[in-house]
Amino acid sequence: MVIRVFWIQVVQNDFWHKEAVSQWAHTSIIKAKRGTIEDRNGSVLASDVPAYTVVVNPQVIAEKGIGEEVIKGLNKLLGKPEAELKKLVEAKDDEGNFLKNREIRNEGWKIDKELADKVRAFNKELEEKHNTLETGIGLITEQKRYYPKDSLAAHILGYTNRDGEAIMGLESYFDKQLQGTNGKLYYQSDGKGIKLPDSQDTYQPAVNGSDIKLTIDSTIQRYIEEAMQKAYDQYKPKSMTVIAADPNTMEILGLANMPTFNPNEFWKYAGDQENFLNHAIKSIYEPGSTFKIVTLAGAVQEDLFNADATFKSGSIRIKGYSQPLHDINRAGWGEISFLEGVKRSSNVAFVKLGFEMLGQDRLMKYIHDFGFEEKTGIDLPGEVSGRVTPQYSVEYATLAYGHGKVQVTPIEQLTAVAAIANGGKLLVPHVIKEISNPNTGEITVTEPEVVRQVITEESARETGSYLEQVVSDQNIGTGRHAYIEGYRVAGKTGTAIKVEGQDYVKSKVLVSFIGYAPVNDPKIAVIVIIDEPNVEVGGGTAAAPVFKEIVSQSLQYMGVPKTVVGSAASTKVTKTAVVQRSTPALTGKSVKEARELLLDQGYDFETVGSGTSVVSQYPEANTLLASGQRIYLLSQQGEQAAIPDLKGQSLRDALEVLNLLKVKISVEGEGYVTEQTVSTENGKKLVQLKLNPLNEYGENIPVAAAKDEAEDTGDSGG
Template sequence: MKGVVEMEGNRKTIKFRILLVCLLIVGLALSITLRLLWIQTVEASDLRKRAEKIWEKEELIEPSRGSITDRNGEPLVRDIVKYIIAADPTQVEDPKKAAEKLSPILNIPRDDLYRKLSNKGLRHVKLMGGGTYKVSRDVQKQVMDLKLEGIYAIPTVGRQYVEGNLAAHVLGFVNLDNSGVGGVEQRYNDQLKGEPGEIRFKKDAKGIRFSDGPEEFRPPRHGEDLILTLDREIQFHVERVLDQAMDRYRAKGATAIVVNPRNGDVLAMANRPTFDPERYATTLETGVNDVNIAISNVYEPGSTFKIVTLAAAIEEGVFHPEQTFQSGSIRVGGRLIRDWNGGRGWGEITYREGVYQSSNVAFVLLGQRLGQDRLIGYIERFGFGRITDSAGRKTGIDLPAEAKGYFFGRRLYESELATTSFGQGIAVTPIQQVMAVSAVANGGTLYKPRVVKAVRDPQTGKLTEYKPKKVTERVISPETAAQVRQILTGVVEQGTGSEAALKEYTVAGKTGTAQKPKNDGGYASDRHFVSFVGFAPAESPQVVVYVALDEPSAESGSVSGGTVAAPVAREILQGTLKALRIKPQLSSLDERVNLD
């Protein structure tokens, strides 16, 4: 009986277990079915997208960056095939030997290369130094000729600055992110960079593209090309002359600008020291050559600023060229102001002679006749801004980092009005001065300077030209401008600017010799900023030239705008007029001297 009961109990246990197993199987099947239904309905769209990401590969197609040419279509900047030199450290047999051979070719310190080549934990490393890693075909060939295991070259696209450091501060450069830094590369980066394209295609598990698979393709939009106002021939000439001047006068720095006064086109702009845009990582030095002096530095202009006071005095009818005054010195507001020749002056002379000799006294008297309000007004009309403000007004040139100039920020004291009339106590940029003088040269119109003339669509060839922009239609009258030009011609023919005279053309201009301010107040007697601004031919100006040298050496002799900057300007004018094929006006030196 007992056995029967035990057997019956075992049967129930087995049935229960079978039932439990069946329920588990049914439950599992039901859950799988429900999960499949969920996947096929609710999650189907998302899963398909995730699957497609595995099946498909998407690649960006980099656009070509726009080229840059001069006004005549001569190439200045373009994209070319370059190479990235890379290494697989696991395959480099002798890192030390490889580093020694590669260092002089890649211009990368040997120790830096050794560290990279010795890192066996990496399979791919770019051999770059100083921020640059794209090398030319010649460098690539030198590296490959070494036949080093684990060293290889990857073709890519890089920027080529066709003429090396020519117009470096105007052009700028392109950094590792392919973005423009400085110059037109930065200012017009959006137009130059273009937009990347895209290609999407099916691939297998190994990443190999299906040959007959569908694809989506969106072509890149290549960057627009820039056509500058610069003239390559004139730019070459200006930079060559500046190099010679730096050697001759051992100056701390120098800048030169050549402008067409009739539309504001910058034909040349150069600074020293300079750098190589293609090797910016090793040639650009902060605080030394990283600033475009022509537009970003401010200086006390000195006597070149007297052109503004002269023009204002003529326009207001307070300049009487044959009236006389006592040169030498004058006391204003308790301050004694002297002429530049130690206060000796030239005795009693006419105001015309006072301009020729750059007499400070003459311009103090003219400033007093104009009065504060009128002089301030003309300074503003000539594009410098209001000197009663703390900062001036930008010219609006299409380059980054333009400075404004520094002024008093309040009404002027009597002595400050006096010094302003001859360019002391205020700070302006070279480009501001060039455009102000251009207004005199062209008959009274103030233009906005520009360095880009047009942009071109590389696909269609369509050209979009930028029109010159007038800031002020009439700063002074054409009659006043003509009289100022005639007097400035006398400055070159008979006065302080004689070293700027040319044999075949009449030149008008003004010298400037400004002592540099000391940190503790006052002015340094041994540090000068010398300049010359002028134009030619004087009767019908085609070019305005500005030249300035910062702290030229006194060992070279007399340091002044007339002895240092004027000869440099003469050389620039001569080459520029020749490049522009301006017909000579004069046949002999005697004919030039007898004009006045």
């Protein structure tokens, strides 16, 4: 006995000590919470929610003799075939003994609360019927990823599978930040697993995942998907893609592809991977005439575009190539101006501009500068870059109008057109607005990132004026179906015949429209692509109406007032008609009522304060408004009211609004407000305004340069 005790306690001490520790020492995992994903307004797009897995105990079910009832009841609730349920309910080990615990996958795996409650109710029925406290049916409480808006923005979000593994989209791309780190609790227990009173616990807290706020606006995303669905049902294409962005920051406001999927039920689409493909960043295609925007911008920048100069339309020959290149109307329109060539989307016009005037080297330079041979850098996984590979003269000629040796991605095209809208700056597109760490409170904000200045602001503005006429000219403009009453729209259509092998197949086309609005103050840029519609249509007929529906709804939702727009059919630049109107009486109305009235009638306005009714307004009711003058609605007065953004307003208007708010005012300079600073002086708000004059384009210029500006434009002053 002594020898045996010595052998166990001394010689085999280490072995038996480890065995004992394994029985009394335990580790409990503390699950980290996966971060939520929200849209720009805080609406939840993805979050963790409780989930329930149905389990059966074959041993108990056999003892109670209720197997058939369990099988039929769970078949009715979960939809799992009775034959498969029978295997689970009657499962045995190798020795022929009934097993004690079997999960019902996949139909009973991580189900929602509503279905779990029905399983509980069924279980209670069995308990009462058979007068027992145990039926062999149970629920395990777990967590699962839930997407409350179903398929909305599915290709951006991606999904996690039922094991919690991130599979695609932002869920995968930012998985490390979202998932966090699980915590642990080490403790000691007795033989029955009960924690010991003097347990030496070691606690390692869970580090929850970061929360992500997107640039996506759920409302605009819904506008996009609803407009797409109508066209998808009508034309039954192979696929569709739409992207919308703020061209000034390249924040993506919405992005969608069809066909699509519901991330809550991703397994239903396993047989067709096309549903999961994010064409917006992963597919390349021959763009067709939307690519002409690059050629036009380059020609304008190089001062080569003369809107009034003429050329012979119809066809053009390239040296060394036997066949002529044609317009879509092979007979042409005779001798026409280059501006008409832009409106009609004449291939010949763009061959002359891009191939003959710009030349191969400069054309390629602008293509590169607009970002077509590199990834945009968007913060989504799997982006590819386009390819531009001309070798021969004729290939450079067709490149000028978007055909031949050029393939692009939708996001490349939208980023390039946004550079026209925002004054010539190529920006990096992004879908992440900010990432916040709930453990530290740290917030990382994505700031706009400029890649390069591609063309000057003046050239961008001029290019935009020509693109506006492609839409506003209701007689010959190819983009006329994108025209929106009350908003100035710039855009370009595209229709590209697809290639199979070495040949173009005329029955298979990709049609598109790309543009932005309002031209004078761009708020949104959108690209619409329809791949292989089932009928013979062009970009102007099929894609432009989708653009129109999305943009018109979005601009009204964003509170952008309408203006009275004159026809641009016979003018170089579309001009807003000067219509002097008087201010409606708004004091005493609810803020909601006043806002709807002003939006409907196209007034520019701003609300000040958080009250529910208008207590005062500026200008007063029945005051004649100058062109572009803003109306201010005050729902609060005094110190509690926020100071509105007065930049761009005249000194008189700014002073009137600030006087209504009863704040102190300091003014520096003359002209229009360019900067404002709010501070406190002797316990009262002080608003400091800096002013500058405006140039001929309505832009602020330094006071010191005002004299030079007047001389340059031929103005004599005074």
